[in-house]
Amino acid sequence: MAERERHLGHVEIRRLRTLDEFDATLPLQRQIWGFAEADLVAPRLFAVFDHIGGSCLGAYLDDEIVGYALAFSAIKPDCTPYWHSHMAGVAPHSQGLGVGRLLKVRQRSDALAAGIDRIEWTFDPLQARNAYFNIEKLGTEVGAYLPNFYGITSSELHGSLPTDRLVVSWNLRQPAVESRLAGNPPPLQAGTVRIEIPARISAVPRDQALRVQERVRRQFAGSLGAGLRVTGFERTASGGIYHLNS
Numbered sequence: 001m002a003e004r005e006r007h008l009g010h011v012e013i014r015r016l017r018t019l020d021e022f023d024a025t026l027p028l029q030r031q032i033w034g035f036a037e038a039d040l041v042a043p044r045l046f047a048v049f050d051h052i053g054g055s056c057l058g059a060y061l062d063d064e065i066v067g068y069a070l071a072f073s074a075i076k077p078d079c080t081p082y083w084h085s086h087m088a089g090v091a092p093h094s095q096g097l098g099v100g101r102l103l104k105v106r107q108r109s110d111a112l113a114a115g116i117d118r119i120e121w122t123f124d125p126l127q128a129r130n131a132y133f134n135i136e137k138l139g140t141e142v143g144a145y146l147p148n149f150y151g152i153t154s155s156e157l158h159g160s161l162p163t164d165r166l167v168v169s170w171n172l173r174q175p176a177v178e179s180r181l182a183g184n185p186p187p188l189q190a191g192t193v194r195i196e197i198p199a200r201i202s203a204v205p206r207d208q209a210l211r212v213q214e215r216v217r218r219q220f221a222g223s224l225g226a227g228l229r230v231t232g233f234e235r236t237a238s239g240g241i242y243h244l245n246s
Contacts, residue, residue, distance in 0.1 A: 011099055013106040016056040016068065022046035024058070024065045032089040036154035041087060046070060055083060055110050059090065059099045066094035069103040071111075071119065083111055085121035104138060105181065108172050117172050122149060122165035125216055126201040126209075128240035131166075135233040139180040140168035142230040145220040160206060161213055166220070188232045191243030195219045199239040 016022055022043035029040050050056045054072035058065050067090035071083040085107065090099045111119055123130045125145070134140045148162035171177060179185070195216055201209055228244040 010062050011066075011097070011102055012060045013102055014058050014060060015110075016046065016058045017050065019043060019047065021058060021065075022056070025068050025070075028065065028068060028089065028091055029087075031091050034154070039154050041070070049073075049086075053114065055107055057103055057106055057110075059094075059103050061094055061097075061099070066091045067099045067103055069107050071107060071121075074120075080118070081116060082118040082120055083107075083116050085119050088121070100133065101137065108170070108181075112172055119170045119172065120167060121170075122146065122167050124201075125164060125166045125220065125242075126161075126197050126213060128197055128199055128235065131197070131233045131240055131242065132235055134168055135230060136185055137180060138170060139174070139177040139185075140170045142224075143167045143169050145217065145224060147217060161201075161209060164213060164217055188234055189243060189245060191231065191241075191245055193219070193223045193228055193244040195223070195242040195244065196236075197239050197242075 016025075025046065026040060026043065029035050033039075046056050049070060049072040052073055055069070056071075057069045059067035067088075069085060069088040071085040073081065074084045075081050088100065088103060088107075090097075090103075107119065111117075120143075123134055125131065135142070144167040146165045146167060149165040150163040152160060153163060176186070197216060198204055198212065201212065204212065223244045228246055230242055231245045232243040234241045234243060
């Protein structure tokens with residue numbers, strides 16, 4: 001713990017503003033996701049998103065950029081504005097230090113300062129670590145399940161699987177969100193429906209991983225379609241469990 005706190009004391013979250021700063025995200029994209037050139041988000045798009053009122057943040061550890069979060073302005077059909085957080089990641093050698101949390105906390109602060117009450121993003125439902133972080137640590141709410149949303153990508157993390165995604169909403173002013181960010185999550189509510197996932201889907205052989213994904217897709221489609229909602233995510237020795245209730 002002391003070593004972790006020592007590193008965290010040197011982390012600085014900065015607003016990315018210049019093309020050189022945007023360029024610095026390219027090596028991170030390759031390190032975190034293993035993207036081929038065609039799947040990289042071009043630095044010029046960071047400039048666009050920053051210009052139109054989004055958020056481009058970098059996490060620096062001893063002046064080395066080790067993570068970033070990219071969000072852009074969006075609007076709901078009922079004309080409600082929000083931010084869509086398109087990408088957020090931390091370099092492998094700096095994961096587990098709380099850098100991701102610092103990025104999201106700063107993103108929330110900047111959104112509120114801009115008059116934005118909601119941030120949405122997508123994540124892979126088969127990534128147990130992300131599920132726990134998004135649901136239990138941040139207090140996001142699952143809104144939808146999108147099959148193969150981005151198509152097959154070059155990312156090693158995606159393992160040539162269809163890019164199924166959960167859409168989550170982070171309602172920034174909710175007391176439940178503030179409580180979780182303060183380190184006071186509510187007790188886990190056991191689900192009437194439980195959706196289990198392995199700890200590391202990337203370690204599962206592809207044929208088996210496809211079967212896991214198809215099962216999870218069916219379970220979410222049926223449960224969300226029936227009006228159930230995700231009320232928690234439980235970490236287990238073998239992976240994790242989504243808990244859903246009415």
